[in-house]
Amino acid sequence: MSQKKQKNNEPIEVRSDVSDLHIEQRSQSDTNSRTIVGYAAKFERWSDPIMGWFKEQIARGAFSETDVDDVIMCFNHDVNSILARTTSGTLKLTTDDIGLRFEFDAPDTTLGNDILELVRRGDISKCSFKFKVDKDQWRYADEENGLEYDERTIEHISKVIDVSLVVFPAYKDTEASVRELEERKAEWLKSQEPQSVTLNTSSRDRLLQFLNLKNL
Numbered sequence: 001m002s003q004k005k006q007k008n009n010e011p012i013e014v015r016s017d018v019s020d021l022h023i024e025q026r027s028q029s030d031t032n033s034r035t036i037v038g039y040a041a042k043f044e045r046w047s048d049p050i051m052g053w054f055k056e057q058i059a060r061g062a063f064s065e066t067d068v069d070d071v072i073m074c075f076n077h078d079v080n081s082i083l084a085r086t087t088s089g090t091l092k093l094t095t096d097d098i099g100l101r102f103e104f105d106a107p108d109t110t111l112g113n114d115i116l117e118l119v120r121r122g123d124i125s126k127c128s129f130k131f132k133v134d135k136d137q138w139r140y141a142d143e144e145n146g147l148e149y150d151e152r153t154i155e156h157i158s159k160v161i162d163v164s165l166v167v168f169p170a171y172k173d174t175e176a177s178v179r180e181l182e183e184r185k186a187e188w189l190k191s192q193e194p195q196s197v198t199l200n201t202s203s204r205d206r207l208l209q210f211l212n213l214k215n216l
Contacts, residue, residue, distance in 0.1 A: 010132035011132070012130055014129070014131075020037075021036065021038035021124070021126065021127060022037060023116070023120055024036070024103070034105045034112075036115075037102065038102060038127050040099070040101075040163045041099045042058070043057075043060045043097075044058070053149060054152050055152070056154060057151075058157075061155075062156055063160075064156070066156075066157050067159040067160070069086070070086060072084070072085045073091045073102065073164070074164050076164060076165075081111055083104060083106065083111065090104055100160070102163050106119075129161075129163045130161035131157045134158040136152055136184060136188065137152070137155055138150060138151065138152050138184075138189070
C-alpha cells in the first residue's frame with residue numbers, strides 16, 4: 001500500500017464491522033503470543049442500511065495510494081488509549097484479497113495487557129476505522145432496479161486516520177453528516193451524463209431540495 005498526500009476537505013467517516021480478530025500464534029507451542037491481527041475493512045461486502053437510506057461497499061483498490069503516514073491503533077477511538085502507531089513501526093497495515101489488514105503487538109502496559117486478555121477471552125472481537133473518501137459512486141433506488149436503498153461504492157479512500165478495537169461496533173456509524181453525504185451524491189450526479197442516472201421521486205426530490213438549499 002503506497003502513500004499519498006490528500007486534500008483536507010473530505011469529511012471524516014467511521015465504519016465498524018465484525019472482524020477476524022485474533023491472537024496470532026506462530027506455532028502450537030506459542031501460547032504467549034502478543035500479536036493481534038484482524039481486518040479493519042473488507043472489500044465488496046454490502047453494509048447494513050446507513051442512516052436509514054443507503055448501503056455501501058468498499059471496492060477493491062480503494063486503499064491504493066492511501067495516506068497511511070500516521071495511523072494509530074487505539075481502543076474505542078480514544079487517542080488517549082493508544083496501542084500502536086505506524087510512525088513507530090509498531091502498527092502494520094497491509095491490503096490483501098480480503099481487505100485492510102492490521103497487525104500489532106499488544107504493548108506491555110496496563111491497557112495493552114487488558115486488551116490482550118479481553119481478545120483472548122473473546123470479549124473484544126470487533127474493530128473499526130476512521131477514514132476520508134475522495135472518490136465514490138452512487139446507484140439510486142428506483143422501481144426498475146428494485147433497490148430498497150441507494151447504494152454507495154467507495155472507490156478510493158484518501159486517508160486512514162485510525163484503526164480501533166471496539167466493544168460495540170456499528171457499521172452504520174459515521175461522523176459525516178447527511179448534508180455532506182448528499183453533497184457527495186450531488187457532485188457525483190453532476191459528473192454523469194443525464195441519461196446515465198435514474199432517480200425515483202423521493203431520491204430526486206431529496207436531492208433537488210438539497211441543491212436548492214446549497215444555492216441560497
